[in-house]
Amino acid sequence: MTSSETSTTPRIQLAAFTLGPYATNCYVVSVTGSDRCWIIDAGYDPDPMIRAVRDQRLLPEAIILTHAHCDHVAGLALVLDAFPGTPVSLHRAEQEFPASPELNLSLFSGEPISAPPPDTLLEGGETLVLAGTTWAVLHTPGHSPGGITLHNADAGIAIVGDTLFADSIGRYDFPTSDFAALERSIREKLYTLPDDTKVYPGHGETTSIGREKKSNPFIRA
Numbered sequence: 001m002t003s004s005e006t007s008t009t010p011r012i013q014l015a016a017f018t019l020g021p022y023a024t025n026c027y028v029v030s031v032t033g034s035d036r037c038w039i040i041d042a043g044y045d046p047d048p049m050i051r052a053v054r055d056q057r058l059l060p061e062a063i064i065l066t067h068a069h070c071d072h073v074a075g076l077a078l079v080l081d082a083f084p085g086t087p088v089s090l091h092r093a094e095q096e097f098p099a100s101p102e103l104n105l106s107l108f109s110g111e112p113i114s115a116p117p118p119d120t121l122l123e124g125g126e127t128l129v130l131a132g133t134t135w136a137v138l139h140t141p142g143h144s145p146g147g148i149t150l151h152n153a154d155a156g157i158a159i160v161g162d163t164l165f166a167d168s169i170g171r172y173d174f175p176t177s178d179f180a181a182l183e184r185s186i187r188e189k190l191y192t193l194p195d196d197t198k199v200y201p202g203h204g205e206t207t208s209i210g211r212e213k214k215s216n217p218f219i220r221a
Contacts (some may be wrong), residue, residue, distance in 0.1 A: 012133055012155045014200065015052060020044025022071040025202050027159060030058055034131035039063045039086075040159055041202065043063060046075030050082045061130065064160025065090040065118070067144040068097035069174075070106035073115040076209060078143065080116060089119035091146030092138060105174060122148060138189045142182020143170030151193065159200045160208070164190055166199075166207035169218045186219050 009061055015028045024043035030036070037058040039049065042065075043178035053060065060083045065072060068090055076098065080086060090098070097103040107164040124139025128150070138149040138165045147170070162170035172179040190199075195210030213221035 004093040012152065012157065014157065016200065017046075017049040017052070019046055020071060020074065021051065023198065023203060024071045025073075026072075027054055027057070027200060029130060029159075029163060030056070031131035031133055035059050035206070036061050036131050037178070038130055039083075040074040041066055041161070042079045044074040046079050050079060053083070060086045061090045062086065062120075062128075062147075063081075064128075064150065065094075065098075066149070066159065067147045068094040068115070069162070070101075070104045070109060070113055070115075072202065073098050073104060073163070074113050076115040084183070087119040088116065089120040089122055091148050092121040092123055093141065094146030095121055096136050097144075097146070103176065122146075123149065140185035140189050142172060142178055142185045144174070144178075145176050145178070145181075147185070149190065151197075156194065156197045157191065157200065158193060158197050160190065160202070161171060162202040164199060164207075164212060164216075165201045166205045166212070167205060167216055168204070170202075177178055183219055187221075191219075191221050 011032050013030045017026050020043045025113045026043050027040040029038045039060050098115035101107035106113040126137040128135045140147045140149045141160045147161050147163050172182050191213050193209050197209040199207045
């Protein structure tokens with residue numbers, strides 16, 4: 001299934017693609033008046049996302065991974081085949097994950113995968129720019145050690161990967177997960193964003209920071 005949404009700010013176009021057996025939300029971020037885009041995560045069966053980028057005649061500047069579990073990187077080779085030379089960015093803590101079926105958890109799914117390595121390692125704290133729009137990279141570990149959030153303050157958008165969901169949080173029972181770190185990431189990084197910040201998660205429906213602070217049954221403000 002494929003769906004798309006447009007943010008409340010007319011300049012930023014955020015298209016969401018729900019891909020593969022784990023219904024992973026992957027995103028194409030573009031800006032009105034520019035042919036440049038980012039691809040955020042590359043899950044299983046990425047053909048609908050690839051077609052959309054081609055149909056809109058967009059040129060990917062980067063593939064940015066919110067983290068490197070298999071359902072977010074399984075389609076990375078196909079995306080790179082479609083858009084060769086596009087640099088891949090990932091947090092330093094997970095630089096070995098794409099190539100390792102054990103670390104990216106595909107070993108336990110019955111279909112081990114090895115994805116291409118990142119070209120650029122993020123630390124958290126960077127500012128990234130796409131066609132004049134500015135995005136902060138927040139290191140939000142817990143579900144995985146290198147989880148990141150991309151936050152655009154002007155548009156009130158946070159692309160959070162598997163850190164926070166509508167009425168839920170990322171799993172913390174994986175070998176490299178850490179509930180205490182996940183709770184800190186949500187309380188100290190995400191819940192400090194404005195309440196009207198729209199949250200685009202790695203699975204499930206969009207939500208807002210204010211809604212989750214008030215009603216998330218796992219971590220409330």
